[in-house]
Amino acid sequence: MTIIIVIFAAVSLFRLVFLRKSSQNEQDILAKGGMEYGVKNSTIMKYLHMLFYAVCFLELLLKKPAFDFVSLLGAVLLLFSMFMLYLVAKLLGPVWTIKLMLVKDHKFVDHWLFRNVKHPNYFLNVVPELVGLALLSHAYFALFILFPLYCITLYVRIKEEEQLLKEVIIPNGIAGE
Template sequence: MRVSKQNEARIVADGGREYGAFNSKLMAIVHVLIYFYALGEFYYLDRSVNSLTFIGMGLVVFSMYMLYMVSRLLSPIWTVKLMVAKNHQYVDHWLFRNIKHPNYFLNIVPELVGIILVCQAWYTALLLLPIYAIIMYIRIIEENKIIELLKVESF
């Protein structure tokens, strides 16, 4: 989060801008709610550690590695928010060419599924994952529009 905040400040100071601010806020709120509800469900429903816990931990570790990779590849322009820097250059790394939206599908989805499995938070999954999926779908549509504009502008 610290790196994202620093990059956000620099992007805005250099004339960049944010898109989809309302959706980004919703995404952040529901993301945090999934953690709180999952942990609450684990604690209050007295779930026990089992093989699902370890599968979930593996997914969380994988997701953190992918977050590291994506944030490193996008380095000065990586943010949690949907932002475009002035004179933004489209990043044409093989990961982005072969996996559309790797931050969402290789970081966020495994992270949240991992947390659900670690906590065995089935009620949280039923309640909040569909809401998060809708928010992420809207975010991807917004991001796809911006990516297409960047591709056109960079050539």
């Protein structure tokens, strides 16, 4: 169980580093006249994300699972998801935030990842992160009860983002042009 706790802690710390980066970017975006959208859904997502981590950790402490194939699969998903978080945040640079925010005159980032994968931060980072954390911890309540609830908020977020892409970002052009 010790290795699971170490991996869980490392992922949590990694996420906190990116939470700090997001907060800095949010302040800069607002200072430059940007705006936040989908505030209510973002708030629900934030609390569900924290609850998911807490429940996974609680299930881990209660079940005390051995590091087995399921945990290994979870660890691999977590490693992949953390790499994707790093990559997406790097590609988006100062416009990357956890919240749904746009800078003034926000433009589309024309990178192969964004051209070929719709919403890579959600499908290649967040979904594998939560599934990976649940598998690592053998947290099946979190996986089968909380994850579907989180997916509902994720669906709403994607719809909000799609609308902003269509109405604001794409009409503003491509970044770097």
